[in-house]
Amino acid sequence: MKYIKFIALNLVVLLGCSVMLQAQNNYKNWSDIIRKSDASWFATPEAQNIAENVLLYQRNIGGWPKNIEMQKTLSDSEKQRLIALKSNLHDITTDNGATYQEMLFLAKIYKQKPDERYKKAFLSGLDYLLEAQFDNGGWPQFYPLKKGYYTHITYNDDSMFHILTILKQISETSDYYGIPIPQDYVSKAKVAFDKGIICIVKTQYKQNGVLTAWCAQHDENTLTPAKARAYELPSLSGKESAKIVLLLMTIDNPSPEVITAVKSAYAWFEKTKITNLEEKRILNNAGKVIDKKMIVTQNALPIWARFMELENNEPFFCDRDGVKKKSLDEIGAERKNGYAWYTDEPKEVLKKYPNWEKKYAFEKSEKKKIEDKNTITVAQDGSGDFKLIQDAINATKAFPYERVTIHIKNGTYYEKIRIPEFNNNISIIGESKEKTIITYDDYFGKMNLGRNSTFYTYTMLVEGNDFSASNLTIQNSSGDIGQAVALSIMGDRAYVFNCNILGNQDTLYASGNNSRQYFKDCYIEGTTDFIFGKATVLFENCQIHSIKNSYITAASTPEGKEFGFVFKNCTLTADKNATQVYLGRPWRIYAKTVFIECKMGSHILPQGWENWSKPEAEKTAFYAEYNCSGEGYKPEKRVLWAHQLSKKQAKKYTSENVLGFEAQRGKETK
Template sequence: MGYFRKFILKIIVCFLVGSVQGQVLDHSWSAIVLDMDDSWYATKEAQNIADNVLLYQKDIGGWHKNTAMHKSLSEEEKLQLTASKSDSNRCTIDNGATFLEMIYLSKVYKKTKKDVYKDAFLNGLDYILEAQYSNGGWPQYYPLRQGYYSHITYNDGAMVHMMNILNDINTGSKNLGIQVDSATLSKTKLAFNKGLSCIIKTQYKQHGTLTGWCAQHDEVTFQPAKARAYELPSLGGVDTAQIVSLLMTIENPSDDVKRSIEAAVIWLEKTKITGLKEERYITTEGLKEKRYVKDPNAKPLWARFMDLEDNTPFFCDRDGIKKASIMDIKQERRAGYAWYNTNPNQVLKQYPTWKKNLKPHPKDSYNVTVAQDGSADYNNIQDAINNSKAFPYDRITIFIKKGIYREKVHVYEWNPKITLIGEDKAETIITYNDYFDSVNLGRNSTFHTSTVLVEGNYTQIKNLTIENSAGAVGQAIALSVGANACVIENCNILGNQDTVYLTGEQNKQWFKNCLITGTTDFIFGNAITLFSDCEIRSKSDSFITAASTARLSKYGFVFKNCTLTANQGVTNVYLGRPWRIYAKTVFMNCDLGKHIREEGWHNWNKPEAETLGFYAEYKNYGEGSPLKNRVKWSHQLTKQEAETYSIQNILGINSETEWLK
């Protein structure tokens, strides 16, 4: 009798499991990921599906698309999937791929706490980070495939899905239930900010006015791009709505984001189609068909493709020729493609609430605070600058609380008299990682790489670390100063090649008590600049300065009471070389470390610079200071000559307070 009962129970269990499995198979993969009751993800069935997801994941971390992960696998199929894990050729973010699998794994991990699911999620995250372009966009496939697959892809929510995952990680969303370490969090925050920058840059301007976005944008030019034959460059209502929905989730959005949302909403209102309803039916031949009929009560529709010039909806067959009416294309394309969509209605419904909840501008516009935790007037530095008065009569002080601010900061020409002051030099960090090849704007790409770019006269920067974190990958500016009467005080300015760029033939700048690090030519440009009481740290055997002083300028770079240090193993460093032949550089009363070469200076294979330029020293000391073997064309200042290198003569002031009123 006991054996019989066990046998009956076994049959019942098999029947119940089969019934539940059948119910699950009735769902689409996306519905199982997004729509199941939260408690279901703790079940054995959910874990079995998660194990399938693990099998389908490739070693690179991504997944292929259009795979029903929830369907049972035979032992042979499992072996085949295991054997093909190194095949990453078709890994993609298209059609919800990678996004859906990561969300599913996070939900199962949240309930089971099994590390195998978390590890797979993190492997997927590594894939997302690796696949992102340096400009912030994502291609449809990674590794890259030739053709339209390499375009920045908004179609079907591809890039928005990636941004949503990053945003959930960055904000510690409880929906994920997965926390990452601080190093990974730094990467995801940077990736999100880069993605946000890409979204802002790709928003299409129609005759000078911001509108919406396209399904694909060129990965280099950001311009609208073609995909399949019937997917011509065009504006898209659905793609725009998905992007705006993402942007409206950002807490304390920047002015750029606000402008982007406002413009897109105006465009969506402008392009909605009213009084038209879609009807689906079966023809007498048994074919699926659709038509559009007048209906005054129908929800507004938006066309999938709109003309870039005038927003006119158009339709396309596989011949790639624009058609004015959906009835002008063949039944296969007409019925098999979503030419209209109602989803933007939800965005327009959410917009008034978003607008109402916007944080007002600070009452004191001359003294504002930046903090990343939402406790201050602004969450990022650029927003504070963007909201500053143009050409103010009084100085504007932007106090920056401790934190790592991963953003490019630009003090514009119309923003003079700004002070950026950090709470703590070591813990208030502005960092970004643009470099020559990543910017990819031609021979002058270097000048676009700055983490902080100052073009407003009378700017003061104090108690901050400014870093270009790209690493030893070529030219990568941390701080670029192209303005007059600027004071940089008690700052760490960190980089490799071309760390500090100082420009403007008539511009004068003063660096006080700063640490500047770099490898090659890491202080360069043509501005008149005084460095006093600074540490200049070389990170490789190379050149410290590369001046390009103007021909008629009496002064160029002047270092007074500075300390020249070097990383361990650095033993052969030149004080400078001439970027341009009239270069002028002087070191006075400086402690020169033993890493300084006995020749001191290099002519950069420009013999004329030896007579047209001016390289000099005065009363330097330290192991790198002996003058016996200095190049013969360098100068040793007399006491009388040294007296002409006063603050008054170099900068035209007696103290920085004259600039900082």
């Protein structure tokens, strides 16, 4: 009987141990233990045993090595080895959550069991973080510095995010999960945090002059995107950038620079999200990923590539050979299945941004009643009524009786602007043509809306009548990648003075039913058909610049219209590699284009005009010149179906006749 009781007692003990082990197994990894939400668990003997390991693994300099499962039982010999390593300065890091996780664990257990050793170890860790910071505000991956890419400023695996999160809480609360922080540490933490934010702002990557996101690591001297491992090339990171922005969004009363950083990154996340792919993982019996497939799916939840090209945001993938591939299927199974190539982390940015924007981005504009103002100022630094041009347009009264003038201070405004038909009588005035830049980068292939995708690619679309613009640069920055409109004007009586209109193919779309437009003292550049449309347009004293061999104009003048595109006193120039440029070709067969007293560079082809494989257009189109000059003006060699105007004929091309209204109106935009 006693023997049976003994067996039963042992079974109970074994069952109890089994239950305890099963509970422990719910947290197999060190990172899982850190995230335990049950505060009372940190008062258990189990937690205290782990804390002893954490103390043993900490080096005298204050930091910890990475990838240590702190919860594993240590033998006596292992403990002695760790004691011997205390003064060793190798492999101490903040990578993969190291140091941050141990500090967080110590703070949580101190709150339940206030052992002074935990507090001392935490403060030693804080000393380590403060010492490791570069003067420019960033942190290396390893400190003391380890040769190689490890010296770069590292956002990889959210290292700097975790460091700054600790410093932020300390600087704001003088406390970290229950550990009281001495005041001198609080002050140091505040300084270090502010330096870190400055570093983040300075390292945000500019793509064609527009702020975007961050690389996983940046050169510690130049602050430019930098390479890490062979398959971690300089790129824009869809993963690491998310936590950076979320951190910036937690800052109370953010500076204009931080606000701009957040808004720019948000726009980049919106632009680069992928909604037609889903990742499918194939697992073996042990739950290990043995294959990944990207499946084309309509209306999929948004994901982002972890690595995107610095120039154009295109996703890429690398094997250990460091050779870029365009799809996940092109790399070997080891890297394909053993690395996170896509992420959904930016979804939190998109989710939280509207409330952040309402609180900070428009705080000033919400306080001002501007609905009935006739003068509005847009400034990125918050000194105006709005920080975004589109917001200013949206706030103007529909069909105003008096002209509304929107002054835009210098800055690069990455915006896709639309001025609707009901927002007429608007003037947009930049602070300077060179430094007030409105830019966006949509193009035909990116829009992917069918054969008419060109018309959706605009940077600025003007549908309202009586529009005027001056002292601006309006740019489509997508590059030489197909049809990409910078400025599209559909409204009537439009005035554009002293502006740069920049792009490649289809830079300026001048269209609209019965639309009349006047461009004066402007610089317009592009590649193919970069001035096109059916509007009646007078270009006066403008520089028309060809980037490569192609066509300047592609008019689609409606049948019966007396005037189409008219260029007066303009200068036609070109890049060095552009040596064979046509004045125009007919997009539609009744096209009308005339050059009067213009100076033409040698890049203009002797024949001047081309029929676009439409022989019938030679009878219906009207292409003409009068009294032009320069090496490109060769009237005797023009195609036979083009015209040279007589002096009498040229006289009818006055601004009043062409436009039907006084072209000097709009002087207030100068």
